[in-house]
Amino acid sequence: MTSAGPDADERDGALPPTLVVGCGLIGTSIALALQEQGIRVHLSDADPEHVRVAVARGAGLSEPVADPALVVVAVPPAITSSVVQAALQDWPGAVVTDVASVKADLLAAVQAGPHAERYVGSHPMAGSERSGPAAASGQLFEGRPWVLVPTTVATDAAVRLVEEVAVMLGAVPVTMDARDHDAAVALVSHVPQVMATLAAARLCAAPSAHLALAGQGLRDVTRIAGSDPHLWREILSGNATAVRDVLASVRVDLDHVIDALGSSDDLAGVLEAGRAGAGRIPGKHGGARPDLGTVFVQISDSPGALSRLFARVGTSGVNIEDLRIDHELGRPVGLVEIAVLADRAAELVTVLTDDGWTAYQ
Amino acid sequence: MTSAGPDADERDGALPPTLVVGCGLIGTSIALALQEQGIRVHLSDADPEHVRVAVARGAGLSEPVADPALVVVAVPPAITSSVVQAALQDWPGAVVTDVASVKADLLAAVQAGPHAERYVGSHPMAGSERSGPAAASGQLFEGRPWVLVPTTVATDAAVRLVEEVAVMLGAVPVTMDARDHDAAVALVSHVPQVMATLAAARLCAAPSAHLALAGQGLRDVTRIAGSDPHLWREILSGNATAVRDVLASVRVDLDHVIDALGSSDDLAGVLEAGRAGAGRIPGKHGGARPDLGTVFVQISDSPGALSRLFARVGTSGVNIEDLRIDHELGRPVGLVEIAVLADRAAELVTVLTDDGWTAYQ
Numbered sequence: 059m060t061s062a063g064p065d066a067d068e069r070d071g072a073l074p075p076t077l078v079v080g081c082g083l084i085g086t087s088i089a090l091a092l093q094e095q096g097i098r099v100h101l102s103d104a105d106p107e108h109v110r111v112a113v114a115r116g117a118g119l120s121e122p123v124a125d126p127a128l129v130v131v132a133v134p135p136a137i138t139s140s141v142v143q144a145a146l147q148d149w150p151g152a153v154v155t156d157v158a159s160v161k162a163d164l165l166a167a168v169q170a171g172p173h174a175e176r177y178v179g180s181h182p183m184a185g186s187e188r189s190g191p192a193a194a195s196g197q198l199f200e201g202r203p204w205v206l207v208p209t210t211v212a213t214d215a216a217v218r219l220v221e222e223v224a225v226m227l228g229a230v231p232v233t234m235d236a237r238d239h240d241a242a243v244a245l246v247s248h249v250p251q252v253m254a255t256l257a258a259a260r261l262c263a264a265p266s267a268h269l270a271l272a273g274q275g276l277r278d279v280t281r282i283a284g285s286d287p288h289l290w291r292e293i294l295s296g297n298a299t300a301v302r303d304v305l306a307s308v309r310v311d312l313d314h315v316i317d318a319l320g321s322s323d324d325l326a327g328v329l330e331a332g333r334a335g336a337g338r339i340p341g342k343h344g345g346a347r348p349d350l351g352t353v354f355v356q357i358s359d360s361p362g363a364l365s366r367l368f369a370r371v372g373t374s375g376v377n378i379e380d381l382r383i384d385h386e387l388g389r390p391v392g393l394v395e396i397a398v399l400a401d402r403a404a405e406l407v408t409v410l411t412d413d414g415w416t417a418y419q
Numbered sequence: 420m421t422s423a424g425p426d427a428d429e430r431d432g433a434l435p436p437t438l439v440v441g442c443g444l445i446g447t448s449i450a451l452a453l454q455e456q457g458i459r460v461h462l463s464d465a466d467p468e469h470v471r472v473a474v475a476r477g478a479g480l481s482e483p484v485a486d487p488a489l490v491v492v493a494v495p496p497a498i499t500s501s502v503v504q505a506a507l508q509d510w511p512g513a514v515v516t517d518v519a520s521v522k523a524d525l526l527a528a529v530q531a532g533p534h535a536e537r538y539v540g541s542h543p544m545a546g547s548e549r550s551g552p553a554a555a556s557g558q559l560f561e562g563r564p565w566v567l568v569p570t571t572v573a574t575d576a577a578v579r580l581v582e583e584v585a586v587m588l589g590a591v592p593v594t595m596d597a598r599d600h601d602a603a604v605a606l607v608s609h610v611p612q613v614m615a616t617l618a619a620a621r622l623c624a625a626p627s628a629h630l631a632l633a634g635q636g637l638r639d640v641t642r643i644a645g646s647d648p649h650l651w652r653e654i655l656s657g658n659a660t661a662v663r664d665v666l667a668s669v670r671v672d673l674d675h676v677i678d679a680l681g682s683s684d685d686l687a688g689v690l691e692a693g694r695a696g697a698g699r700i701p702g703k704h705g706g707a708r709p710d711l712g713t714v715f716v717q718i719s720d721s722p723g724a725l726s727r728l729f730a731r732v733g734t735s736g737v738n739i740e741d742l743r744i745d746h747e748l749g750r751p752v753g754l755v756e757i758a759v760l761a762d763r764a765a766e767l768v769t770v771l772t773d774d775g776w777t778a779y780q
Binding site: 115193198234245252259272273278279280287294295302308311320325333334337338354356367371374377378 | 476544545546554556557558559563564566593595599602603604606607608610611612613614615616617618619620621622623625626628629630631632633634636637638639640641642643644645646648651652655656659662663665666667668669670672673674676677679680681682684686687689690691692693694695696697698699700715717719725726727728729730732733734735737738739742754779
């Protein structure tokens with residue numbers, strides 16, 4: 059990293075500039091969101107093409123920065139520690155944060171080095187199975203948890219700055235201990251990733267005639283198995299202890315299922331536990347789900363059918379809270395589930411039925 | 420089952436009536452689809468409430484049938500064999516089929532009894548994590564595979580009739596050997612169900628603060644874990660051998676992952692295999708996916724935003740092939756992915772951008 063020339067200095071506005079190191083999905087999304095808030099962002103990445111795409115998306119400037127108030131390190135997990143420590147060294151006036159999905163070992167490494175009082179670990183809980191700056195969105199963090207994992211030596215000012223950034227980006231800051239964080243993400247993110255991978259890996263050797271019977275359930279279970287394997291091998295090996303703990307319990311349950319096959323009574327326990335666990339996943343901001351009703355609408359794959367349906371719902375005055383299409387890509391006919399406030403569902407059914415749709419609650 | 424009285428006889432039309440035994444999701448959906456084709460359907464179920472709901476949905480008549488040409492047995496897996504054999508006995512003029520998800524043991528049992536020449540096993544590959552007649556749809560089978568599993572003694576006429584019914588319902592008939600079918604569904608349906616259950620079961624004892632970090636990936640992986648545990652214990656124990664074979668391979672991979680944690684090189688193989696397997700899941704009718712492009716649109720959760728978006732897409736002349744909303748229920752802002760024919764994507768981006776949306780490819 060080099061210091062900025064006079065051109066960069068002349069652009070300094072009222073708000074102190076931020077440097078985002080790493081223009082992947084998360085780095086570029088943070089840059090886009092900061093720029094939308096009027097903060098000047100400088101971008102760097104080992105790959106100049108990533109910077110070019112991020113600049114073209116309006117995420118910031120490719121010119122070197124002079125004196126950043128904040129450095130956001132959004133590089134692959136395996137090099138996060140060294141890039142954070144270099145940033146602390148290079149920018150003596152900056153608070154440094156990162157976005158890595160695993161925190162305990164990283165924090166220990168940074169805290170063992172100099173300038174750790176200006177470092178605050180972050181983990182914005184947002185992402186996608188897509189990667190790279192083209193998939194970035196300045197609204198990626200809206201309503202999502204943003205975990206802050208300060209070291210014991212972090213200054214209050216540093217913690218406050220990173221918390222302010224999270225709030226500015228629409229996220230919900232949550233402060234957690236590093237080991238507690240790593241255990242949580244092992245459970246809700248890393249182990250589900252392994253389970254998707256294990257289910258999908260079985261398909262490699264399958265006859266095409268067997269795969270032709272696949273439905274939406276298989277697609278859902280295996281969707282995240284399409285994620286970047288390089289990123290995930292770093293995440294999983296970086297959180298090895300916590301992931302291994304959960305997988306050990308999975309293995310106990312798996313052995314139980316294998317033993318219990320052939321006796322439906324013995325299978326009941328784990329199936330009931332799975333249903334109960336799925337039911338515990340919270341809705342909005344970790345709070346209760348709003349009281350929603352579902353309207354089912356049958357649609358054909360004739361040109362424009364889905365568009366006509368949404369045009370009709372759009373003029374009905376009933377707000378769509380969420381929706382889901384229960385069909386595969388290109389399947390001729392499907393069932394659209396439209397979630398609306400519970401007390402508006404009957405009204406929407408009437409509107410759609412009057413318009414010739416097959417709709418029901 | 421009793422024979423029909425004069426009232427039912429008077430209703431006999433040109434098409435021979437069908438009896439659907441079991442008014443759950445699948446039975447009621449078949450009944451709805453047959454009625455839409457002008458075939459008179461009679462319904463029965465051990466639970467009178469199921470019959471009442473199915474009749475109210477327009478799926479058929481609750482009166483006893485006189486002389487059905489076809490009996491569709493759509494009851495829980497554990498009692499399918501005995502209900503099929505009773506139907507073959509009770510209705511000497513009827514072809515009998517069923518919809519159970521596991522076939523080898525069932526076929527062996529029916530074939531060992533009398534009248535097996537009038538029996539043809541079926542497995543329509545359609546379903547939902549919802550159950551019961553209220554969730555039924557006459558279009559549930561459109562474009563879906565419908566596996567026919569005839570016994571060696573089935574008459575050609577019986578096989579032809581069940582095949583005609585599948586085609587009439589919009590499904591794609593596929594004839595398979597019973598053991599081959601059971602191996603296929605173990606892979607694409609039963610084992611993914613177990614994987615979803617195992618991932619979800621880990622959430623039962625998790626602190627709420629950990630669950631609050633859940634995102635869309637966890638929701639997708641665990642969605643089908645919310646399915647009916649009673650149905651699934653019957654399905655899994657009914658297909659014990661084939662499911663155990665696949666789970667044994669899963670266990671080998673799981674042990675490998677547990678051993679390899681801490682060394683990202685050793686994890687690469689299974690992660691690459693998972694990604695490759697997920698990429699093999701076919702699109703429409705088991706064929707290649709059409710050449711689609713994705714348009715990303717940012718939306719806020721302000722009232723009507725989603726409806727306004729679809730109203731605008733609906734008037735654009737560009738057909739929505741598929742779509743996905745990348746947010747949780749009630750999340751304030753999300754990213755809508757609209758799949759359109761690849762050569763129309765740029766046009767849709769222009770239309771939406773001109774209209775003030777943040778849209779990109």
